[in-house]
Amino acid sequence: MSVYDKLKELNITLPPVAVPAAAYVPYVQTGNLVFLSGHIARKDGKPWAAQFGRDIGTEEGKQAARAVAIDLLGTLHAATGGDLNRVKRVVKLMSLVNSTGDYTEQHLVTNGASELIGEVFGPEKGTHARSAFGVAQIPLGACVEIELIAELA
Numbered sequence: 001m002s003v004y005d006k007l008k009e010l011n012i013t014l015p016p017v018a019v020p021a022a023a024y025v026p027y028v029q030t031g032n033l034v035f036l037s038g039h040i041a042r043k044d045g046k047p048w049a050a051q052f053g054r055d056i057g058t059e060e061g062k063q064a065a066r067a068v069a070i071d072l073l074g075t076l077h078a079a080t081g082g083d084l085n086r087v088k089r090v091v092k093l094m095s096l097v098n099s100t101g102d103y104t105e106q107h108l109v110t111n112g113a114s115e116l117i118g119e120v121f122g123p124e125k126g127t128h129a130r131s132a133f134g135v136a137q138i139p140l141g142a143c144v145e146i147e148l149i150a151e152l153a
Contacts, residue, residue, distance in 0.1 A: 003084040006120050007073075015074040021139065027079040032088070032152050034079045038096070039071045040142035049141035052134075053103030056143055061105075062112030065095065068146045069113035073120065080152060088153040090117050092129040096145040099134035106132040113146050 007014065017026050018039065027036045041048035041064035048064050050056035056064075073084070080086040095110035097103075110132040118126040138145045 003087070003120060010119070012070055012073075012120075014077050015071055017075050017078045018071065026075050029079060029152070033091070034076070034150050034152055036072055036075050036079065036148040036150075038094075038145040038147040039068050039075065040138060040140060041065070041068050041144040042071070042142075043067070047140035047142045048144070050143040051098045051100060051141075052105070052109065052143065053100030058105045058108050061097070061109035061143060064144045065109050065112030065146065066116050068144055069116040072113075072146060072148045076148065076150060079150075086152045087121060087125060087150050089125050089151045090121055090128040091149040091151055092131075093117065094147045095130070095132040096135045096138055097132060098136075098138045098141070098143050101134075103134060106134045109144060110146070117148075 020026060024037050027034055052061055077084050093113060095113065097106040097109050099106060110130065114130060117128065120126060
């Protein structure tokens with residue numbers, strides 16, 4: 001099954017590449033690796049502002065991370081020249097989770113992105129290394145920011 005068949009099955013429409021909010025580009029390719037800049041969680045087109053341990057819970061956070069993964073897929077689609085089937089392997093996700101000092105479920109929030117990436121690309125291409133950090137704040141107050149590294153064929 002192609003990546004696009006899987007996206008259709010999941011009822012996912014890829015968004016366009018977001019315009020950078022500062023002095024950076026959405027992605028950079030070097031050799032066969034493509035590095036996607038961090039994408040923040042958005043809800044209804046605006047930053048999904050919240051802090052875990054204060055005003056958002058883990059289950060809702062998984063949905064926020066899944067939404068970020070969909071945005072990352074849109075950028076990855078552009079980075080591959082419009083062909084996600086060129087993705088040989090998703091190498092790594094790095095997740096920043098806006099959290100209070102006593103919140104410890106950053107890894108569970110990040111599962112929302114990891115599980116979707118694995119579902120879209122399958123176990124051989126979608127299983128990836130990962131880091132999930134709790135941070136005191138993310139730009140625009142977003143609850144989650146995730147970046148992605150992929151290898152292209």
